[in-house]
Amino acid sequence: MNNSRFASLLTWALVLGMFWTVVSRVSPDQSQVQTGSVPKEGFTAPDFTLGLLDGGEVTLSELQGKVVLVNFWTSWCPPCRKEMPAIESVYRSYKDIGLVVIGLNLTAQDSKPDVSAFVQEMGVTFPIALDINNAVGNLYRVTALPTSFFIDRKGVIRSVIVGGPMSEAVIQSKVEELLREDQ
């Protein structure tokens, strides 16, 4: 293959790659739904089902129509602990108008008694999901704690915050923005 033909093919490959990157992203203003599930902003949140600390289970896809905050945490992680009261406060303010919070504990790196003690100490009232084998942590490619995913009513990840602690104002503004959007 001569050089100019190779360069031409390479150019086309790059153009097609860029085109795919642009069209596969979901714009917040569009009703388009991304079919692929990728743990990144603009993509459908990967689905999961996990058992809850208080019994029962939660399935993310069953929460469509709600705004969902998935917060990955462990009891030994100081920024996770620090931001928990802010998350709880926002949850209490907005749960009746469509906010669901899932405190997703990476239980494989924690202990259930520590989780229970922490939840009690903090007075956390939102559901705590237990990722006992890191399946969801891996699915969401969590590399640091805390990590929070803000998911809109259509199940699309709209914002990812790695690290913390998030302030109540930050959580509130993100949640309010998503709650304002039509179903």
Next chain:
Amino acid sequence: MQIELLYFEGCLSWQTGLKNLKSALQLEAIEAEVNLVNVQDEADAIRLEFLGSPSIRVNGVELWTEERDAFALSCRVYPISEGMKGWPTVEMLREKLRILAG
């Protein structure tokens, strides 16, 4: 070889990370000091482009790099064969060091 371990005092997992790093260096017969960098607050995290505690840099390059838009205090987790841990294993570190030693 310049080695830095960036840590955040709150996430105690950095101590195991340091222990593993020292073991890996010894097993690879690399003589280098580990410079500990204490990331104390959010301003430090932003300035140092901190990916979480512990993070390890060799000659200024992250051993496990990743794209981030923003930086904050966090406890880093590493995917290992048994799931995820708050530190890289000795084997993971040895593999990276071998590649760098070329």
